[in-house]
Amino acid sequence: MANSLEIQQTIAQALNVCPPFKTEQEMITELKRRIQFLKDTLKQSGLKVYVLGISGGVDSLTAGMMTQRAINELREEMGDSAYRFIAVRLPYKQQADEAEAMQSIEVIAPDGCEIINIAPSVEGMVSSVHALQTVAEAKRDFVIGNIKARERMVAQYAVAGTYDGLVIGTDHAAEAVMGFYTKFGDGAFDIGPLIGLVKNQVRAFAHYLGAPDYLVNKVPTADLEDLKPGLPDEVAHGVSYDDIDAFLHGKSVSSDIFKKIVDTYHKSMHKRKLPIGP
Numbered sequence: 267m268a269n270s271l272e273i274q275q276t277i278a279q280a281l282n283v284c285p286p287f288k289t290e291q292e293m294i295t296e297l298k299r300r301i302q303f304l305k306d307t308l309k310q311s312g313l314k315v316y317v318l319g320i321s322g323g324v325d326s327l328t329a330g331m332m333t334q335r336a337i338n339e340l341r342e343e344m345g346d347s348a349y350r351f352i353a354v355r356l357p358y359k360q361q362a363d364e365a366e367a368m369q370s371i372e373v374i375a376p377d378g379c380e381i382i383n384i385a386p387s388v389e390g391m392v393s394s395v396h397a398l399q400t401v402a403e404a405k406r407d408f409v410i411g412n413i414k415a416r417e418r419m420v421a422q423y424a425v426a427g428t429y430d431g432l433v434i435g436t437d438h439a440a441e442a443v444m445g446f447y448t449k450f451g452d453g454a455f456d457i458g459p460l461i462g463l464v465k466n467q468v469r470a471f472a473h474y475l476g477a478p479d480y481l482v483n484k485v486p487t488a489d490l491e492d493l494k495p496g497l498p499d500e501v502a503h504g505v506s507y508d509d510i511d512a513f514l515h516g517k518s519v520s521s522d523i524f525k526k527i528v529d530t531y532h533k534s535m536h537k538r539k540l541p542i543g544p
């Protein structure tokens with residue numbers, strides 16, 4: 267039977283986890299490789315625009331800063347001003363951390379910014395799904411949370427379709443292992459520049475790129491549920507990002523944490539696969 271470390275290594279391999287950075291230079295090399303990947307992928311696609319929702323959290327801040335750098339370099343290298351990055355603000359009604367979201371936009375300084383309030387589309391969907399009116403309040407609130415994440419996906423693809431662009435996603439290994447995203451919501455995108463990173467590596471990129479500490483260290487939240495506004499991810503899934511990062515980097519974690527992560531990984535396997543057929 268496989269021991270704990272072997273199980274951790276098998277999962278890390280499946281998620282293509284980036285090994286820990288031993289030096290700052292290793293971190294910079296990895297960051298540059300990923301920015302180059304953004305440039306190469308856009309050039310190969312024949313399109314010239316990237317689109318990404320900016321929430322106020324560190325994942326979209328980091329991906330946004332990387333993307334704007336990729337676009338700046340492409341514009342200069344190709345001598346083509348059509349290369350652009352469009353940031354999208356996607357509040358649901360009034361967003362509690364709107365200030366941080368707008369500060370993220372300032373830090374990224376995107377070429378363009380669209381603001382789309384998702385409340386009308388979420389409310390339209392909720393009122394049309396009659397079954398939703400009949401379930402317990404907590405269940406209803408949770409399902410509506412996933413509708414919000416999917417409406418954000420719809421909005422970003424509407425912007426991408428309009429500008430002939432590609433949608434960036436912010437999934438990384440610490441979220442992927444927990445299946446902590448909405449299937450076909452924030453889990454749906456064209457290009458994932460953070461894939462394989464653990465949370466502290468995402469923060470390290472943001473810090474290196476010059477983001478202020480209060481945004482780099484902001485408490486991660488999906489902020490999808492009205493009944494639990496700003497619920498920290500770590501409370502929602504009951505494991506800290508430091509523990510998830512340690513697990514993915516083959517370090518020892520308590521047996522409780524180990525079990526929780528491995529169980530959650532297996533339960534959420536369907537989210538990381540293409541739809542199955544007969």
Ligand SMILES: Nc1ncnc2c1ncn2[C@@H]1O[C@H](COP(=O)(O)OP(=O)(O)OC[C@H]2O[C@@H]([n+]3cccc(C(=O)O)c3)[C@H](O)[C@@H]2O)[C@@H](O)[C@H]1O
Binds near residue numbers: 441
């Ligand atoms: N075995 C199976 N094989 C194939 N498909 C299966 C399945 N089990 C469920 N499903 C399908 O998957 C659906 C459940 O998946 P899903 O709709 O994603 O819903 P679910 O995983 O239940 O909820 C999403 C979780 O991710 C969190 N989240 C969402 C969005 C953003 C963030 C963030 O960090 O920003 C976090 C959210 O707070 C919540 O805890 C089911 O309704 C069903 O359609």
Ligand SMILES: Nc1ncnc2c1ncn2[C@@H]1O[C@H](COP(=O)(O)OP(=O)(O)OP(=O)(O)O)[C@@H](O)[C@H]1O
Binds near residue numbers: 318320418436488
């Ligand atoms: N209010 C929002 N406005 C715009 N985009 C959003 C909003 N909420 C979520 N998103 C999009 O969904 C993605 C997933 O959300 P998630 O909470 O995992 O990342 P984050 O907010 O960037 O960082 P953190 O996980 O640290 O909170 C975001 O990176 C962003 O692209």
Ligand SMILES: [Mg+2]
Binds near residue numbers: 321323486487488489
């Ligand atoms: Mg967030």
